[in-house]
Amino acid sequence: MLPRAIALARTALVTALLVAAALPASASPNIPPELSFPQEISETEFHSSFGHARSGGRRHQGNDLMAPKMTEVYAVADGVIEIIRTSRLGGRYLGIDHGSGWESYYMHLNNDYPGTDGGGADWAYTIAPGLEEGSEVKAGQLIAWVGDSGNAEWTGPHTHFELHYNGRAINPYPHLVAAMERDAAEQALQRQLETTTMRQSLLAQLPHPVR
Numbered sequence: 001m002l003p004r005a006i007a008l009a010r011t012a013l014v015t016a017l018l019v020a021a022a023l024p025a026s027a028s029p030n031i032p033p034e035l036s037f038p039q040e041i042s043e044t045e046f047h048s049s050f051g052h053a054r055s056g057g058r059r060h061q062g063n064d065l066m067a068p069k070m071t072e073v074y075a076v077a078d079g080v081i082e083i084i085r086t087s088r089l090g091g092r093y094l095g096i097d098h099g100s101g102w103e104s105y106y107m108h109l110n111n112d113y114p115g116t117d118g119g120g121a122d123w124a125y126t127i128a129p130g131l132e133e134g135s136e137v138k139a140g141q142l143i144a145w146v147g148d149s150g151n152a153e154w155t156g157p158h159t160h161f162e163l164h165y166n167g168r169a170i171n172p173y174p175h176l177v178a179a180m181e182r183d184a185a186e187q188a189l190q191r192q193l194e195t196t197t198m199r200q201s202l203l204a205q206l207p208h209p210v211r
C-alpha cells in the first residue's frame with residue numbers, strides 16, 4: 001500500500017470511529033449479519049450524510065464513498081444482480097438483491113475512457129467482466145469501478161451507496177463503519193502473517209540454525 005493510501009485509510013477510520021461513537025444505538029431492522037466494505041478501503045473516504053438535504057427538495061438516500069476514478073467497487077454481500085441501468089442523476093448504476101428484503105445500490109459508476117472525462121465509454125469500463133442482470137455475485141467480489149457519471153460529474157468521483165430494506169433506503173453508515181473495521185482488521189492480520197512468513201523463509205535460508 002502507498003503511504004498516501006495508508007494515511008487516507010487511517011483518516012477515514014479515525015473519522016468514522018469518532019462519528020460512530022457519537023451515534024445513538026442503531027435502530028435498523030435485522031441488519032444483514034456482516035457486510036463486506038463495498039470499495040477499496042485504502043482509497044476511500046466517507047462520512048455520515050444520510051438524510052441530508054439535496055437539490056429539488058430531495059433527501060440523501062445513501063452515503064458517498066469518495067475515491068479516485070476506476071477504484072474497485074465490491075459487492076457488500078452474496079446476491080443476484082437485479083438491475084444495471086443509467087439514470088439522469090445516478091448515472092450508470094447497479095443494484096443487487098441479497099434476499100430477505102435486502103438490496104444494495106452502487107451509483108455514479110465509471111463512464112469515461114481512462115484519462116478522459118467525456119462519458120460514453122464502453123460498459124467494459126463500468127461493470128466487471130462477465131456480469132449482467134441475473135448474475136450471481138459473492139460478498140467482496142469485484143463488480144464495477146468508481147466514476148463520476150450522472151450528477152457526480154460536478155462533485156468528484158465517488159460511489160453513492162444505498163442499502164435498502166423492504167424497498168426503503170436505510171442509513172448505511174453504521175453498517176459501512178462496521179464493515180470497514182472488520183476488513184481493516186483482516187488486512188492487518190494478513191500483513192502480520194506475510195511478515196511472519198517472510199521472516200521464517202529468511203531464517204530458513206541462513207547457513208546455520210538460529211536459536
Ligand SMILES: [Zn+2]
Binds near residue numbers: 060064160
Ligand atoms: Zn450521494
